[in-house]
Amino acid sequence: MKVGVLTRHAVANYGSVLQAYATQKAIEKTGHESEIINYIRKDEFDINISKTMLFRNKAWNSNLLRRIVYIILQTPVYTSTFRTFRKYTKRLLKETRRVYFTSEEIQNNTNYDLYCVGSDQVWGQIGCSEYDPCYFLDFARDGEKCISYASSFGKDSISESLRKELPKLLIKFDNISVRESSAKELLAELGICSHHVLDPTLLLTKKEWNEIADDNQKYHGYVLIYQLHDNKLLEKYAKDFANYIGKRLIRISNSFLYYFKSGKLCYMPSPERFLSLIKNADYVITDSFHATVFSLIFERKFVDILPTNTGTRIISLLKMLKLEDRIVTDYDDFSKLENEVNYINAKKILSEERRNSLFILKEMIEH
Known part of the structure; x- marks a missing residue:
């Protein structure tokens, strides 16, 4: 069909x-x-x-x-x-x-x-x-x-x-x-x-996304920030954490105005390079649903600082995977970002949900 x-x-x-x-x-x-x-x-x-x-x-x-x-x-x-x-x-x-x-x-x-x-x-x-x-x-x-x-x-x-x-x-x-x-x-x-x-x-799967990720990049050993909403607390948290951990802060953005924000700006990379920047980051700090998704897929240490009006999709995903602890509420506390993510349990849940969702998609198409 x-x-x-x-x-x-x-x-x-x-x-x-x-x-x-x-x-x-x-x-x-x-x-x-x-x-x-x-x-x-x-x-x-x-x-x-x-x-x-x-x-x-x-x-x-x-x-x-x-x-x-x-x-x-x-x-x-x-x-x-x-x-x-x-x-x-x-x-x-x-x-x-x-x-x-x-x-x-x-x-x-x-x-x-x-x-x-x-x-x-x-x-x-x-x-x-x-x-x-x-x-x-x-x-x-x-x-x-x-x-x-x-x-x-x-x-x-x-x-x-x-x-x-x-x-x-x-x-x-x-x-x-x-x-x-x-x-x-x-x-x-x-x-x-x-x-x-x-x-x-x-x-x-991670393997399928790896097939298109562009790993030809110059950044190594860095904290990645991907920010969709204006939030000075998020910016300060990312800058302070990078200084605290002693790693370079890399920022992805489609706007050259973010050149004046904290971090080294990676301006409008291709989607393939976007994937690679998340895949190779030591830590990811974001307010983006899909940056959260790819942090999960590539098993990165990440935290979410929720946007005001559109955080529901992030919350829904993290609750399903039993990873609500990745949401930052105390902007002086870096422990959430430093702590290991329980990917053993999350991958089991995700694998089952992936099978269920693909089954539903196939059923909707064919019946």
């Missing part, structure tokens, strides 16, 4: 690119073929991204002068980042040659045995919209099979308006699976049955 996959593949984010890659590989593991439907919203495309980000930034969107300054400064940055990541996705993913900007374009120009949406935050705020009906497969015709794999709202709670719409948005789905236990509970409250499954990046 040929599966048309709709996911957040074109976002300038390592987790988004690598989860799309993993979804394709996981579907291949079940014995089927897949193709990423190359859907990119116009408000997330190229030069429009800076306007979208401004819309969501209350501080810079407060008056006309601030808006003008933001657009002038950020448009070249976002445009360059978007185009660089598009090169990465074209190399790693099997995409449709055509780029689609609307549901209608997808409906009139695609033909698959079934459609699969997921994973990542496909059911949360996207661009300038509270949610995007396209990620609820609104383009699928009557009788066409629809499933979701590891879809996420990104948060524990959703708006009342989306809650009211969900039964209608999900009515055409034959099977639903979600990434967080909180999402499963939320859907259950609405009388919607779903499976709780692993993020697709966890469906591939």
Whole structure:
């Protein structure tokens, strides 16, 4: 069977690119073929991204002068980042040659045995919209099979308006699976049955990720920081720990502005090198879900400093693996990072969950 996959593949984010890659590989593991439907919203495309980000930034969107300054400064940055990541996705993913900007374009120009949406935050705020009906497969015709794999709202709670719409948005789905236990509970409250499954990046083994990791790098014996949210406490913790342990601090970022932050900036590495930087780090300090995932896969010493609004997915994963102790709450305490991670138990749990999730994915596709 040929599966048309709709996911957040074109976002300038390592987790988004690598989860799309993993979804394709996981579907291949079940014995089927897949193709990423190359859907990119116009408000997330190229030069429009800076306007979208401004819309969501209350501080810079407060008056006309601030808006003008933001657009002038950020448009070249976002445009360059978007185009660089598009090169990465074209190399790693099997995409449709055509780029689609609307549901209608997808409906009139695609033909698959079934459609699969997921994973990542496909059911949360996207661009300038509270949610995007396209990620609820609104383009699928009557009788066409629809499933979701590891879809996420990104948060524990959703708006009342989306809650009211969900039964209608999900009515055409034959099977639903979600990434967080909180999402499963939320859907259950609405009388919607779903499976709780692993993020697709966890469906591939350490060996499979090693096959694409680029180990041709110059850094050795370092503390790695990968930070997605503005958090001075996280930055201070990473800097203080690197000084305490006497190791170099390496920072991954898509923004050259982080050149002025603590640590040696590794600016916009390829996804393959991103994997290698985590794989070869002595310690990883992050607020990123997918940096946490790859720290687990490569069995690194790591800690999470949770972001304010989107920490639910990290908490859900660490609870499942009995590793909640990797969450930092005392910013003067380095013992969590120094302590060994109980990978013996975590790998047993992960192996079982991987088998279960792959079984569910295969069942959803075939039945």
